[in-house]
Every structure is written in structure tokens, then in C-alpha cells.
Amino acid sequence: MSFFKKLKDKFAGNAEQEQSTEKYKEGLEKTRTGFTSRINDLVAKYRKVDEDFFEELEEVLLQADVGFETVLELMDELRYEVQRKNVRDTSNVQSVISEKLVEIYQAGEPELNEIKFADGLTVILMVGVNGVGKTTTIGKLAHRLKNEGKSVMLAAGDTFRAGAIEQLDVWGQRVGVDVIKQAAGSDPAAVMYDAVRSAKSRGVDVLICDTAGRLQNKVNLMNELEKVHRVLGREIPGAPHEVLLALDATTGQNAMIQAQTFKEVTEVTGIVLTKLDGTAKGGIVLAIRNKLNIPVKFVGLGEKMDDLQPFDPQKYVYGLFAEGLDKEEEMEEDAADK
């Protein structure tokens, strides 16, 4: 049985699974047509697996923002694999590519793509550069957790950007959770202190803390973030239990430096990859997982409240290659008909 088939069978028969697979397919529509059609073109163009084929495949991956080092590694492994399995026909190499992609995700520790909850109050800190979608993600995450039966509270820690507090407030109303806030321009660490206090006294399950967007090379802003992190830890031992870094999927290689720097300052525990419905690619996920070993926990696949999905590498690759799968199935059916 082919790799695709195995994947599909894995998701079949489970309604909930299928529904979320659909979301992936929908959200990744653009990614898939961009990426997969390129691979299909490639396969059609080159009948034989030779250096020209590899060179062009390398370009396809580079254009998907996978990043130079990861691409080179992947190409080396592919060359080895192709040789080992004695693959000559390009149509067979497609499944080898997708296998490798999944493998890269799963290298190292097993993926933890769920929120780790503490015994009492769980504190989640959301960090990231400007405009990646931190506040929107918090809104969606709050909605998600509330649906799971948790009581949620939000802390408006972005006291800098104009309208940021109001934005979180609107999300709070939409989702139906309380928002702890102070006036614009106040010390974010003080807001956090306040928020933790009221979260404790009201006995909520989860406190999600928003922070202002900051470019990772601004030392004073990163110091401020470190202070916020420290204040949370002082109020509740072990807090923040999750530090989620929001990354814009359209971002190029700089995303890696973002992940690295934020990890150093706040011990990032997971990544939320936002705007994945918009970008034509999304290959940066590969590079991040490969290099930094920070799990991608959620992906943002749209603007609606329930468009935040737990990240699943297999589903992600399935989304990327769904086109290839459908074709393979058709071919198998055709063969069966005859």
C-alpha cells in the first residue's frame, strides 16, 4: 500500500478526524496547489530521476521557504534514498519526498501539540514580532479552550500599540471571557501581576497573556518581555506553563532567527503558525522543526473563531500532497476497473 493510502486510511472512519482533515485541506488549498502542482509539473517534465530533476526539485523547495540548509540536507537524504531503493521513475519519487518531509517533523522527540495544563491555574504567554497575529490567535485559542470546558481569562499585556487593548476586549466579548486590562501605556508586567492575582482569586483554569509585538533585535523590548516572564513565574511557580510564539507563515528565513531569539528569552514551548491559509507555501515549518526542535502546536487556517487547529505533521503533509493522493487513487481504481 502506498504512503498516501496509509495516511488516508489512518484518518478515515473517524468523523472528527475527517472534519479537521477537511479544514486542513481547505486552509491549505493555496499552499497545496502552489507546491504540489510544482512537484507534479516536475514529475511530468522529467521522466527519469537525474541531476536535472534534483536541481529543479531543490528550487521548488527553496521557493517554498524551506531554507537553504534544510533543503540541502533533504536533497542529500533523497539522493541516498533514491539510490537505495533504486527509484528510476520520477512518479515514484513523489512518495519518497513526502515520506522524508514527515520524517523531518518527527525527528527528535515525539511531537507534543497539545497545551500542557497545570494542576491549578495554567498560564499561557503569547509572544512574537509585530503583526503576526498574536491577539487574533489568543481569541481563537480562548474560544477553543472554552469549548473544551475550561474557564478562561485574558490579560491585555500589549499596552503599547494603539488599539491593541480594545482589540483583545472585542475578542473577549465575542468568546465570552473576561479581559484584565489597564490603561494604554502602563507597565505590561504590572498588568500581568494584576491578571494573575484576579485569575487566582476567581479560580479560573487558564490565563492567556497577550504581549506587544516586538522585533527580536530590540534589546530593551526583549528585556521587558523577560521581566513579564519573570513576574509570572514569581506569582505562580512554574508559570508561564506555555510560552507560545506566533509566527507568520508568510515570513521567510527571518522566522528562524525569531524562533531562536524568543526561545532564548522566554523559553518558548511551542509555535503557532499563523496565516497558513494565505501563503502559497509554508515550508518554513520544516526548517523550524528541523533546526530548533520547538514543536508547532497550532496552525491558523483562517479568520474565523474556530480556524485554529492543532498542528499535525501527517495531516499537514497530507494537505500538501492531497492532490497526489487523489490521482493515485484514481489510477488504482482505473486499474481495478480493467
Add this chain to the structure above:
Amino acid sequence: MAFEGLSERLQGTMTKIKGKGKVSEADVKDMMREVRFALIEADVNLKVVKEFVKKVSERAAGSDVMDSLTPGQQVVKIVKDELTELMGGEQSKIEFSTKQPTVIMMVGLQGAGKTTTTGKLAGLLRKKHNRKPLLVAADVYRPAAVQQLETVGKQLTIPVFSKGTDISPVEIARQAIEHAKAEHLDTVIIDTAGRLHIDDTLMQELKDIRALKEPDEIFLVVDAMTGQDAVNVAQSFDEAIGITGVVLTKLDGDTRGGAALSIRTVTQKPIKFIGMGEKLDALDVFHPERMASRILGMGDMLSLIEKAQTNVDEEKAKQLEEKFRTSSFTFDDFLEQLAQVKQMGPLDEILKMLPGANKIKGLENAKVDESQMGRVEAIIYSMTKQEKTTPEIINANRKKRIARGSGTSIQDVNRLLKQFEDMKKMMKQMSGMSSKKGKKKMSMPGLDSLFK
């Protein structure tokens, strides 16, 4: 760090070539491979990279380069020329309508920085072009987008036209243009909602706004950190509504900003402004040749000089130079210097503009913490008048007092004193150097550690 900057990579290759008396075809090929890697790592679109490498290789292989006395230098020049060309050649100006009001539309993906840029642009047009802008809040979708623009308007004291979120953006824009006419506001800047270039419904909305009164400028706001996709985004927006220019935001980050290189080549639309910070005056006119120079590590002296001219008092600068030469530089002068430097903008930005600054050891990683400047200031403020002019008299007791007064430690005070002495020595060396023209290796003791 996994990545070196584009300029570092190119510089490394350039240095290799520069030293050669002869450049062979193999040398050019070697260099071009490095250029290719560097550009791809910098998020320059792959197609653009290919074109660029081909062009430069062709020119570099030409006989006028090979036969010249300094072929290495020639190649460097070609790379710089082509890079400038890639980013749009000459600097391009903003268009104003002869018929009032001038209409400017801001479009782009979510989170690119449209609203902030709208505010910055209005401030810049008022200051440099003497315009009377009206900001239009046409983002009715994102929560609190209208409030954000209103707050920005308040900070700048520039009027904002908003009609809440229940009316269609097209209608809001129409009313805003009427309003501007009635109020004699000559420039209408429409802040539209962030949207995906593949969202047909929302792209149609932009077309409808555009149809109201042909905008004089349609600026696509692009995040400088965007990867390979930048080209697709720019192309889609351009095909749908015909953009007239690009504003590149968040360029104060450590991205290598390959998007800047790609967009112009693919859309043939100029980059007009760049966002350099979160403050509302942090919008600069884009200068392609300066940017190319900066990428190649040749420094951005022109921008630095311009910044200095607007912020530094010439008389004072002369006095200061005199003081350097006679070594009568005191802590008072140092304070004044600090204040002037602060006015010029973020310190690390300024350092980056210095030619060769990224080659000074330790400086490439020198992240400047502005709050450290505050501490240095506090220490100096805690000195007596006499101590400031003759730091030699500062003994252990005085140090203790200064540390207590400034809320720092004796070590901090010691460090500052040591650095101040080093600096004085260096200044003397430097002013002596310029007359002798000696090729002494320049070092800046303490500069990199001063604000760490």
C-alpha cells in the same frame, strides 16, 4: 547564529576577489555561487536571483573588466550597480493630484503594518510636503482597527474620518472624500483592511473603492520579513488594482529584506518608503543606492550625514573636535554627545550606517540597549562639577558616593571611568590619524561594550 547577513557574505567573497590582480572566469563563477546562496538566504525571490546572477556574470566576464587594472573592484562595482538597479534605480517621489483632494490608498496583507504606516505617512506628508491629510478608517473587519487609527490620529493631531463598522468601506471612503473637499483637506489616506491576495470578495471591494476617484497613489504595504511569497502577493495586488508603489515595513528588524530586492523587479513598481521603527516619525524615503551600499557593507554615510545635519549643531561639533584634539573632553561634553546621539535615533541603527562598522570586531553582535544609556547618564549626573571636568580626582570614597547617588555599583562607575579614558585616547588617535593619513588599524576600545 545560523545565518550571516547578506552584506557579510558578499563582503567575504568581495574581499577574496578584491585582493586579486586578475579575475578569471572561475573566480567570477565562485563568487556568483556565493552571491546566489546569500541572496536566497536573504529571501530574495529565486527567479530574481537567477536573473541577477546571470546579468552580473555577463558583465563581469566582459573584457573591459578583465583588462582593467583593478578587476576585483570592478566586479564589486558591478554588483553594487546591479543591486541598485534591482531596487529601482533612482529614488522615486510621491504623486500629488492637481485636483483636490489627492487620494492615497493603503493596501496589503494582514499584519503588514498598514494602519501604523498610514499614520506615519500622514505625519511625513504634513511635515515635508505641507499637506493637510485626512485619515480614513476603512478597516471595518478587524476588531478595534478603527480605534487604532483614531488613536494614531490623536497622537499626531491629524483628523480621522470614521463611521464605525456597520457601513461598507466603499461608502466610508466615498463620504470621506466628500468630507475632505468640504473641509479643504488636500490629502485623503484610506486605511483598508488587511486581506489575502487570493480573497476575491475582498479584492473586489478594493476595486470598488478605487473606482470612486482614481487614487493618485495605491501603496502596497509589505512586511520586510516576507519570504518567497512576497512576489506573489505583490503581483496579485498589482494585477487586481494596479499599485503605484510599495512601502516596506519593519526594516528595523534584523531581516535581510530580500523582499525589497524582488518586488521591484517583478512588478516594476518602486519602493517609495521604508518603516524603520514603531514611533510615528519612523518612516523614511527609500533610497535604492543607499540600500544597495548598506547591503554590501559599504555603509550608509549619506543617510548618517543627513541625520546628523538635522540633529547636530554645527558650532557645537566644531567645539567638540577642538576638545578631542586638545584632550580637554570632559564628562559634560560626553553627556551632550549622548543627548545628541539619542536624538538621531536608535543607536544600533546609527552604528550600522558607519562604513565598515560591521567589520569592527565585536560590533556585529553589539546590540545596543538604550536603557543602559540612562544608567551611564545617571552616573555622570551623580558627579560633582569638579569631578566631571577632572575625573582624575575621583577616589574610592567619591566612587562610593557616585554609585550610591546613581543607584549603580562601584564596578559600574569604574567601568565608565575606564571607558571614558579609553575613549579620550582613541579620540586623540583618530584626530591625529586624519592628518597623517596613516593606515593604522583602527580600533574602538570600549565602544562595543559601553552600552551592553
